[in-house]
Amino acid sequence: xxxxxxxxxxxxxxxxxxxxxxxxxxxxxxxxxxxxxxxxxxxxxxxxxxxxxxxxxxxxxxxxxxxxxxxxxxxxxxxxxxxxxxxxxxxxxxxxxx
Amino acid sequence: xxxxxxxxxxxxxxxxxxxxxxxxxxxxxxxxxxxxxxxxxxxxxxxxxxxxxxxxxxxxxxxxxxxxxxxxxxxxxxxxxxxxxxxxxxxxxxxxxxxxxxxxxxxxxxxxxxxxxxxxxxxxxxxxxxxxxxxxxxxxxxxxxxxxxxxxxxxxxxxxxxxxxxxxxxxxxxxxxxxxxxxxxxxxxxxxxxxxxxxxxxxxxxxxxxxxxxxxxxxxxxxxxxxxxxxxxxxxxxxxxxxxxxxxxxxxxxxxxxxxxxxxxxxxxxxxxxxxxxxxxxxxxxxxxxxxxxxxxxxxxxxxxxxxxxxxxxxxxxxxxxxxxxxxxxxxxxxxxxxxxxxxxxxxxxxxxxxxxxxxxxxxxxxxxxxxxxxxxxxxxxxxxxxxxxxxxxxxxxxxxxxxxxxxxxxxxxxxxxxxxxxxxxxxxxxxxxxxxxxxxxxxxxxxxxxxxxxxxxxxxxxxxxxxxxxxxxxxxxxxxxxxxxxxxxxxxxxxxxxxxxxxxxxxxxxxxxxxxxxxxxxxxxxxxxxxxxxxxxxxxxxxxxxxxxx
Ligand code: SF4
Numbered sequence: 259x260x261x262x263x264x265x266x267x268x269x270x271x272x273x274x275x276x277x278x279x280x281x282x283x284x285x286x287x288x289x290x291x292x293x294x295x296x297x298x299x300x301x302x303x304x305x306x307x308x309x310x311x312x313x314x315x316x317x318x319x320x321x322x323x324x325x326x327x328x329x330x331x332x333x334x335x336x337x338x339x340x341x342x343x344x345x346x347x348x349x350x351x352x353x354x355x356x
Numbered sequence: 357x358x359x360x361x362x363x364x365x366x367x368x369x370x371x372x373x374x375x376x377x378x379x380x381x382x383x384x385x386x387x388x389x390x391x392x393x394x395x396x397x398x399x400x401x402x403x404x405x406x407x408x409x410x411x412x413x414x415x416x417x418x419x420x421x422x423x424x425x426x427x428x429x430x431x432x433x434x435x436x437x438x439x440x441x442x443x444x445x446x447x448x449x450x451x452x453x454x455x456x457x458x459x460x461x462x463x464x465x466x467x468x469x470x471x472x473x474x475x476x477x478x479x480x481x482x483x484x485x486x487x488x489x490x491x492x493x494x495x496x497x498x499x500x501x502x503x504x505x506x507x508x509x510x511x512x513x514x515x516x517x518x519x520x521x522x523x524x525x526x527x528x529x530x531x532x533x534x535x536x537x538x539x540x541x542x543x544x545x546x547x548x549x550x551x552x553x554x555x556x557x558x559x560x561x562x563x564x565x566x567x568x569x570x571x572x573x574x575x576x577x578x579x580x581x582x583x584x585x586x587x588x589x590x591x592x593x594x595x596x597x598x599x600x601x602x603x604x605x606x607x608x609x610x611x612x613x614x615x616x617x618x619x620x621x622x623x624x625x626x627x628x629x630x631x632x633x634x635x636x637x638x639x640x641x642x643x644x645x646x647x648x649x650x651x652x653x654x655x656x657x658x659x660x661x662x663x664x665x666x667x668x669x670x671x672x673x674x675x676x677x678x679x680x681x682x683x684x685x686x687x688x689x690x691x692x693x694x695x696x697x698x699x700x701x702x703x704x705x706x707x708x709x710x711x712x713x714x715x716x717x718x719x720x721x722x723x724x725x726x727x728x729x730x731x732x733x734x735x736x737x738x739x740x741x742x743x744x745x746x747x748x749x750x751x752x753x754x755x756x757x758x759x760x761x762x763x764x765x766x767x768x769x770x771x772x773x774x775x776x777x778x779x780x781x782x783x784x785x786x787x788x789x790x791x792x793x794x795x796x797x798x799x800x801x802x803x804x805x806x807x808x809x810x811x812x813x814x815x816x817x818x819x820x821x822x823x824x825x826x827x828x829x830x831x832x833x834x835x836x837x838x839x840x841x842x843x844x845x846x847x848x849x850x851x852x853x854x855x856x857x858x859x860x861x862x863x864x865x866x867x868x869x870x871x872x873x874x875x876x877x878x879x880x881x882x883x884x885x886x887x888x889x890x891x892x893x894x895x896x897x898x899x900x901x902x903x904x905x906x907x
Contacts, residue, residue: 266403268382269383270453312382315389335774336405339774339783340405343406
């Protein structure tokens with residue numbers, strides 16, 4: 259199961275994912291995937307540098323599931339909600355199934 | 357309404373500039389996140405799932421139209437156009453940017469508001485009866501004492517680093533509408549032996565992991581000694597409360613470990629040794645503060661309004677709303693009106709900036725410029741002339757706010773849960789929405805009668821599930837959201853912690869489980885019996901059987 263590294267942006271707190279070039283994207287689809295411990299560690303090292311550079315806070319790796327079409331989905335409900343960036347004000351919006 | 361004096365203004369503005377400098381130093385790298393975190397928390401700034409959350413104090417749940425409009429403006433300009441009213445009578449914005457928060461705090465300071473002590477191990481926002489100065493059963497206005505406690509506890513040097521957070525509620529009425537028994541200190545204004553008012557003091561109540569109903573530490577405390585006595589309670593707690601274990605740090609654990617008698621002895625001994633005159637407020641100062649809370653000038657009016665009576669006759673929707681959301685007022689010809697934030701399909705307690713503006717307008721047009729936040733996550737206009745009620749209702753109904761479910765099943769308390777909260781184990785908002793959908797028919801809710809359903813997304817119990825007649829607690833069982841149901845809790849004078857009825861339910865089964873519980877109650881109840889009365893009479897067995905019998 260591959261992993262990606264997620265964080266919150268320091269200046270606005272929004273959920274972001276570490277992308278292959280070392281940038282940060284709000285879109286999980288852009289996330290760099292790591293297979294195995296060494297690759298996860300390498301991504302975390304990049305992320306730690308971004309913490310020092312005051313780009314992000316609250317960094318951690320999380321496992322994702324690769325779907326048939328090659329895109330990824332978070333495993334936990336919590337991470338599915340984070341990845342959706344959704345608010346709950348509007349009626350009938352809820353599409354993360356109960 | 358209390359108005360800041362020069363000292364308050366200067367102090368709050370200084371805090372804004374201080375925090376602006378701290379944010380600047382954080383962004384420039386002079387402060388690490390570890391260094392910055394306690395500073396931002398002291399100003400009500402949390403990092404949640406999706407973004408930063410800002411918690412704004414609404415002292416004893418009281419707002420002026422000007423303040424509510426400013427909150428609406430803040431929501432529009434710096435958030436996503438809505439906020440969430442909490443069980444602490446506070447307001448939370450869910451999407452503010454750290455870089456904007458100093459400006460938000462400055463905007464709050466313009467209307468005498470702030471976020472100080474909405475987080476951290478200090479005395480939090482003091483909560484109260486939303487119908488203060490309006491309720492027919494009130495002995496004395498609790499807000500005066502809330503304000504005195506607020507001033508005393510704000511940045512109190514001795515009590516700024518308590519073992520854990522500390523919550524106080526004050527009620528001045530015969531009926532407890534502030535859940536005082538579930539507070540670290542609960543204060544009830546009562547009549548004393550010589551006919552004078554004083555406080556019955558409860559201590560050690562609370563929810564969370566280890567729920568307790570508060571116990572009486574003093575049957576009658578003369579009013580003038582409130583501050584010195586509360587200070588002695590806090591001092592004993594500050595000295596003896598546990599700091600080694602986060603889960604055992606609240607005063608309720610100390611009170612229940614020592615036993616109320618030993619705890620009382622320690623407090624009374626400290627109080628005995630205290631120079632009370634040095635702490636208690638002089639009488640003229642109490643009078644000065646009380647003068648800010650003088651009730652509005654309400655000329656008496658005929659208590660029966662013909663047009664209102666005719667509308668109730670002719671319009672069943674209006675009649676239904678009126679029955680639940682209009683409460684008696686102490687001045688003939690007036691009423692308190694509950695504006696429900698629980699329209700089925702909406703997040704309980706959420707209000708859009710448009711709603712806030714509208715309620716501010718209505719408070720000016722019909723409500724003598726006063727708005728209250730109820731801990732049950734609704735808004736209240738405490739002083740409305742009965743003759744104005746139909747016109748008020750028409751505006752509310754037009755805006756989707758004419759929902760007449762106050763205190764009924766649809767009036768659920770619901771914490772933000774896993775949709776927002778970093779500590780959550782499970783979602784609560786979608787469950788509340790599904791339950792609301794199941795019981796959408798107002799006739800069904802009316803038939804069921806008053807019923808408090810409370811829901812939390814984790815054991816911290818911000819959604820007061822322990823005190824719900826029906827309580828729902830979200831837990832995480834090996835990656836699946838599971839919901840534990842408790843029955844028989846009460847936040848009122850017969851305060852009780854609910855009992856877990858059996859194994860938890862998966863999310864999609866919760867609405868039907870609530871349906872089964874409600875059906876069991878309706879079948880079993882004697883004429884006029886409340887849910888609690890039936891529960892106490894028949895016990896858990898019929899509910900268990902209905903829920904799990906077929907298993
Ligand atoms: S009860 Fe738990 S999930 Fe709900 S708001 Fe409180 S901490 Fe968050």
